[in-house]
Amino acid sequence: MSVRVELALDHGHAECGGPVPGGVSWTGNRKLDQVRVVLSYRTEGRGDVDTAVVDHRDLGTAESGQARFQLYVPALGPVTYHGQLYRLLWQVAVAVPETRAFGRSRSRLAIVAVADLTVVPQGWHQHPGA
Amino acid sequence: MSGTQVIVDRSRRGRGCLGIGCGTVFGGAGVAFLVGVVTMFTDGLASPGQGGTGGLLFGLFALGFGSLFAAGGGAAVFFGVRSLWRGHVLGAATLVVPSAPLLCLGAVVVARFGRSGGSRQVTGTPRLTAELICYESITYRQGTDSHTATRVVGRRDLAVQVDPAPGTVAGQIAIAVPLDAPPSMRLPNNRIHWSVHVLVQVPGLPDDSATFDVQVQPMVAGTVPPVAPVAPW
Numbered sequence: 224m225s226v227r228v229e230l231a232l233d234h235g236h237a238e239c240g241g242p243v244p245g246g247v248s249w250t251g252n253r254k255l256d257q258v259r260v261v262l263s264y265r266t267e268g269r270g271d272v273d274t275a276v277v278d279h280r281d282l283g284t285a286e287s288g289q290a291r292f293q294l295y296v297p298a299l300g301p302v303t304y305h306g307q308l309y310r311l312l313w314q315v316a317v318a319v320p321e322t323r324a325f326g327r328s329r330s331r332l333a334i335v336a337v338a339d340l341t342v343v344p345q346g347w348h349q350h351p352g353a
Numbered sequence: 354m355s356g357t358q359v360i361v362d363r364s365r366r367g368r369g370c371l372g373i374g375c376g377t378v379f380g381g382a383g384v385a386f387l388v389g390v391v392t393m394f395t396d397g398l399a400s401p402g403q404g405g406t407g408g409l410l411f412g413l414f415a416l417g418f419g420s421l422f423a424a425g426g427g428a429a430v431f432f433g434v435r436s437l438w439r440g441h442v443l444g445a446a447t448l449v450v451p452s453a454p455l456l457c458l459g460a461v462v463v464a465r466f467g468r469s470g471g472s473r474q475v476t477g478t479p480r481l482t483a484e485l486i487c488y489e490s491i492t493y494r495q496g497t498d499s500h501t502a503t504r505v506v507g508r509r510d511l512a513v514q515v516d517p518a519p520g521t522v523a524g525q526i527a528i529a530v531p532l533d534a535p536p537s538m539r540l541p542n543n544r545i546h547w548s549v550h551v552l553v554q555v556p557g558l559p560d561d562s563a564t565f566d567v568q569v570q571p572m573v574a575g576t577v578p579p580v581a582p583v584a585p586w
Contacts, residue, residue: 266540270492350459
């Protein structure tokens, strides 16, 4: 894997139902794979893991390039959570198809860059007491 | 969005039926065991010389064991019948929550609690106390078994105004959701859920309680339009 990616979010937090804007630049995509940015959450803790990709954007197949993107958090979240029994964490990741031996299997995505995100309830930043 | 959501607490009927069912099974097994032991015992007494001290000790042990089952089963049946009887006397507990304003973080929503369909008129003024409780629960699998762990992560007393109308058990409950609390979350293995727990104390009747699950939206009160998003799960 020789693709080099720089991922930057405009903000480190987003509201439920709100946008997640950011930018990506990449080089070294010699196999001209599809570069994709995904928004996902994952739980950690005592319980079995719950994980989901809630939004994604394809950024193209250029060998190098840069792009702006805007992903969206679902209106019902879930919100970022740090509890006693589990934590729920969000992240934005840039992924390209994983090339295996002989270049034939490309079903899996390899994460090449990650940015953490905090998802808060809708209207959180407008509230004076929040 | 206007209208109301009516939440009915049916846990009492479930608990009553469960108590009666378990009590009947365990109590019946205990009584059957006791009858068998007593029969063996009397047969032994009728033909002296058999068993000796060991047989006597075994008989006493078996009697105690059977008595435990019978007593436990009897208690379960008693509490099950008592639970069903209270439900019959006081009626089904309901909580009517208005759809607007939305129940969300920092919101205060006035809901109406009531018991209806009871067979007996309530003569004294009832006393109602209510509590809002937030639970965190997880599910995990070990081998072929599935386990659930639950923790209370927050609770607060709610203001209650009892309905003064005679012969009724009703009142208004101000559900005040804290701002710094997590909203409801329902993932397959990790959940946050909220419930309103109401304790009813009526003169002349046993204390009663009801629990209503409510949905706290991931929004901050007063900052968003009062329209509930559609659940994706």
